[in-house]
Amino acid sequence: MSEAVERHEFGAEVGRLLDLVVHALYSDREIFLRELVANAADAVDRRRFEALTGGAPAVPEGAAVRIIPDKAARTITLSDPGIGMSKAEMAENLGTIARSGTRAFSQSLAEAGPADRPSLIGQFGVGFYSAFMVAERVEVTSRRAGGEEAWRWASEGRGDYTLAPAAREEAGTDIVLHVRPDAEEFLEPIRLRTIIRKWADHITVPVLIVQDGKEEAANEGTALWRKPKSEVSEESYAEFYQHLGHFFDKPWATLHWRAEGTVDFHALLFIPGMKPFQPVEGERESRVRLHVRRMFITDEAGLLPSWLRFVHGVVDTEDLPLNVSREMLQSTPVLARIRRAVTNRVLSELRTRAKDAADYAAFWENFGPVLKEGVWEDAEHRKDLAALLRFRSSAVEGWTSLADYVSRMKEGQEAIYLLSGETPEALAKSPQLEGFRARGVEVLLLSDGIDAFWPERLGSFEDKPIRSITQGSVDLSGIAGGEGAQGEAADVSRLLPLLRDALKEEVSEVRATDRLVDSAVVLAAPEHGPDLHMQRLLQRAGRGFGAGLPVLEINPRHALIGKLAARAETGGVEEAAGFLLDLARVQDGDSPRDPAAFARRVAEAFAAGLG
Numbered sequence: 109m110s111e112a113v114e115r116h117e118f119g120a121e122v123g124r125l126l127d128l129v130v131h132a133l134y135s136d137r138e139i140f141l142r143e144l145v146a147n148a149a150d151a152v153d154r155r156r157f158e159a160l161t162g163g164a165p166a167v168p169e170g171a172a173v174r175i176i177p178d179k180a181a182r183t184i185t186l187s188d189p190g191i192g193m194s195k196a197e198m199a200e201n202l203g204t205i206a207r208s209g210t211r212a213f214s215q216s217l218a219e220a221g222p223a224d225r226p227s228l229i230g231q232f233g234v235g236f237y238s239a240f241m242v243a244e245r246v247e248v249t250s251r252r253a254g255g256e257e258a259w260r261w262a263s264e265g266r267g268d269y270t271l272a273p274a275a276r277e278e279a280g281t282d283i284v285l286h287v288r289p290d291a292e293e294f295l296e297p298i299r300l301r302t303i304i305r306k307w308a309d310h311i312t313v314p315v316l317i318v319q320d321g322k323e324e325a326a327n328e329g330t331a332l333w334r335k336p337k338s339e340v341s342e343e344s345y346a347e348f349y350q351h352l353g354h355f356f357d358k359p360w361a362t363l364h365w366r367a368e369g370t371v372d373f374h375a376l377l378f379i380p381g382m383k384p385f386q387p388v389e390g391e392r393e394s395r396v397r398l399h400v401r402r403m404f405i406t407d408e409a410g411l412l413p414s415w416l417r418f419v420h421g422v423v424d425t426e427d428l429p430l431n432v433s434r435e436m437l438q439s440t441p442v443l444a445r446i447r448r449a450v451t452n453r454v455l456s457e458l459r460t461r462a463k464d465a466a467d468y469a470a471f472w473e474n475f476g477p478v479l480k481e482g483v484w485e486d487a488e489h490r491k492d493l494a495a496l497l498r499f500r501s502s503a504v505e506g507w508t509s510l511a512d513y514v515s516r517m518k519e520g521q522e523a524i525y526l527l528s529g530e531t532p533e534a535l536a537k538s539p540q541l542e543g544f545r546a547r548g549v550e551v552l553l554l555s556d557g558i559d560a561f562w563p564e565r566l567g568s569f570e571d572k573p574i575r576s577i578t579q580g581s582v583d584l585s586g587i588a589g590g591e592g593a594q595g596e597a598a599d600v601s602r603l604l605p606l607l608r609d610a611l612k613e614e615v616s617e618v619r620a621t622d623r624l625v626d627s628a629v630v631l632a633a634p635e636h637g638p639d640l641h642m643q644r645l646l647q648r649a650g651r652g653f654g655a656g657l658p659v660l661e662i663n664p665r666h667a668l669i670g671k672l673a674a675r676a677e678t679g680g681v682e683e684a685a686g687f688l689l690d691l692a693r694v695q696d697g698d699s700p701r702d703p704a705a706f707a708r709r710v711a712e713a714f715a716a717g718l719g
């Protein structure tokens with residue numbers, strides 16, 4: 109080994125990951141080619157874009173990814189004139205795992221069925237390592253576009269890799285795979301061509317297989333989105349969709365159209381039929397790809413608002429110059445027009461599909477929470493989005509819409525009521541619902557994180573105000589039908605001031621309520637300001653201070669309150685006051701202020717009850 113060769117350990121997780129990739133995906137080994145060709149084509153696209161913006165020398169005429177199998181040497185070489193990698197980039201990109209750890213990957217691998225496994229490689233950004241499924245040694249020689257030196261990275265896929273100075277005339281990357289004895293099938297040009305056809309046909313950079321000095325195109329490279337709809341089969345759409353987003357199912361919706369007029373573009377968009385393994389919530393920006401006259405420009409043009417970031421696809425326009433710069437992408441009215449058109453088209457598709465409740469539910473369960481973000485942050489589309497929302501409800505099974513809720517509202521009911529919290533199961537059992545149930549008034553049950561936020565922004569639907577039932581006092585007396593709370597109400601006029609006094613540090617008000625039936629107490633939020641769920645979120649974020657104190661509501665028809673009201677004459681309700689507050693907290697899924705003391709008291713009471 110020459111002195112210039114540096115030996116490096118892999119980042120801590122790489123070794124284990126390599127092992128996982130090589131063994132778990134053995135039967136899908138052919139995807140190594142898809143991954144390496146996709147990386148090479150990406151590198152060409154990236155160089156093209158950097159050249160436009162002045163950073164890198166232009167991509168040479170006739171740029172292509174070349175695959176060169178050599179039976180005698182038992183190697184496969186992939187060569188691309190792309191952006192290349194500097195020494196530091198090689199160490200970073202090929203020696204560590206940037207995006208996600210081994211644990212997340214192996215967990216997903218364990219959960220996924222065999223058919224789904226190949227797509228995980230792409231989703232976790234570990235495609236390069238799939239080379240070791242077929243190679244016992246991998247050498248990567250690369251020269252960064254704009255750089256002077258070339259470096260060679262080499263590894264046998266065990267604990268370490270080496271980096272050494274190398275030579276390469278032009279910018280780009282060569283990857284040499286020393287094929288394992290059990291993977292010789294991949295030295296056959298025919299086998300390679302079949303794999304490219306299957307996995308990489310849509311790659312717009314030409315992919316050539318080189319044999320005996322002759323080059324043969326392996327991919328069709330037609331831009332699928334520019335073909336007329338009638339010429340594209342469902343399978344081609346599905347393949348392209350799978351290739352784009354590393355999916356393995358069928359898209360829930362395929363939108364393929366050509367816009368002509370004020371702005372000219374082709375678009376092919378997919379709404380996935382499944383949630384990606386990487387939570388959508390993590391990534392905020394739309395990754396729809398922008399092409400100009402077929403050529404890939406960027407996937408960071410924000411072609412859709414972030415609340416539609418689950419949509420994948422391509423928009424290809426004639427109306428931008430090929431040398432569009434980053435600054436221009438931000439300011440050009442052409443893109444603003446495309447954005448508007450594309451957003452509206454997706455919304456109209458959702459509206460149409462929402463007419464079939466079962467079909468729409470499949471979409472809603474995957475991406476509903478993301479769509480709700482739009483109600484919160486996008487004033488322009490808020491109204492449209494409100495009609496697309498779906499909810500669990502205290503009155504009906506399955507999903508329901510705001511329009512359906514309004515159609516079921518009772519005579520005299522003024523508002524759309526909702527309750528938000530952590531899980532649908534806990535919400536359905538909440539004592540907050542008792543009075544509403546007794547009067548037959550429906551309440552929408554919301555359990556996504558974003559639900560604490562958007563209802564306030566929407567404010568109303570079809571002129572009916574939207575109200576959280578944990579906020580302020582709720583007056584249900586004007587609603588027709590349902591008798592509400594039964595039984596005699598105790599006189600709590602003496603009890604209330606005593607409770608207020610005992611709890612003055614902890615609640616802003618204590619009052620009688622008729623919204624309870626079986627429970628003795630319940631907490632509510634003050635009329636103005638955040639509702640209870642929001643208060644809890646604020647508290648957890650360490651911002652409870654601004655949230656204000658809750659209101660304690662007591663049920664004068666409950667035996668416990670009746671007995672305390674009688675005791676109020678003689679005093680001694682301070683201790684009971686704390687207990688009532690704890691009781692209300694526990695009902696909402698919070699901890700009592702002193703859990704041990706609370707538990708002791710409940711045990712004593714239970715024992716007394718046993719006689």
Ligand SMILES: Nc1ncnc2c1ncn2[C@@H]1O[C@H](COP(=O)(O)OP(=O)(O)OP(=O)(O)O)[C@@H](O)[C@H]1O
Nearest residue numbers: 147148151190192201230231233234235236237281
């Ligand atoms: N031929 C290449 N030319 C330039 N850079 C490359 C090349 N191949 C790989 N890289 C770099 O190495 C990184 C790691 O590649 P890998 O396939 O493991 O993950 P990824 O490409 O980030 O993920 P995904 O394949 O899911 O998009 C790439 O992001 C890229 O920066």
